[in-house]
Amino acid sequence: MYLALFLTPWVLIYAVSTMAMNHREFFRDLYGGQPVQWEIESGQTYSGTIPEGAKPAEAALQILESLGMDGSHGARAAGGRIIINRMHPVNPRRITYNPANRSLLVEKQVFRAPVFLERMHRRRGFEQNYALDDTWGLSVDVFIVAMLFWVASGLWMWWEMKVTRLWGGVFGLAGLALFAYYLKTL
């Protein structure tokens, strides 16, 4: 019970985000196309120096630190530019550095509920050098273990309650039959 109460926000986010992902077409129509949109937050000339031959990951780290935006991110080179995706649950940013004119463009993702939910659903840890990122990954693992534990403990609790054994068994078998049917046909 206490585990369930502790993990309530995770249960909530995974349930609502799954529903949003299950109705992706609806939201695409609602937003008139691609729901992910960016708006310019700032543009500036980068005053630092990126060492020649620096990999996108190295350049990204330096740029993020200089902007005071260090945190989980991905970086890639495209068309001579370095594009940094600074991950954040609520306010992700895209930073584009153009070495030709040293311009630095910071864009903020327009907040949209289904995009936020899907981002939370897909977020995992253990891939970045940030402790909080790994802590999130650990919380996801705890949630996985909790789900499997709830299945086992739920079955045990049902079996212990003789008065609900019959109908519990009927519902359990009905669910299992439907699941097996999907497995066979889909």
Place this chain on the structure above:
Amino acid sequence: MTFQYFNRRLHLYLAMFLMPWFFMYGLSSYPFSHPKVTEALFDDGTSMWIPRFERPYDIDVPAQPDLKQIGARIMRDTGLEGSYGTYRDNPKVVNVYNYTFWKSTRVTYFIDKKLLRAEDRRFRWDQFLTGMHARGGYDHPTFLEKAWAFTVDVICVGFLLWIASGLIMWWQLPSHRGWGWLAIAGGLGLFVVFLVGL
């Protein structure tokens, strides 16, 4: 029948009915959370794709094609059945991905070479699980696909009902309220830290 009785039964019977999905979503989350571990566990170095056939093929693909229509044509011409998606990696190819829970076939039409290649994906348990986990959406034409998508919605509503009925059941146990509040506050606090700091 009192409300408390109804609430307890709803919590239990809903859980019993949806248990296979609950178990599947729990188990299949692990490969998503630890892709490197599962990849190392299941990848034995053999090719993921086993060639099925390669043959001459010639259909008209306009510059702005209706991919669903072209996918349906390729599925029909190759005798494949079941769910599929059509996409393009680049303007010179059309890809059709045909899948069931158990097997997948990748069909590639090379437009300039007028060549059709079909490959079957080797079965792997981790991909079987992640395939089930990721399946959903109402944009597929068959009734069964829509029925699965509807079941996914039912599961989501089931989760929300578990939260609500669980909170009501907890509140009915005054001796557990103190520790319950602590657990709720702890979980909510940590979640807010993630929302702000991640």
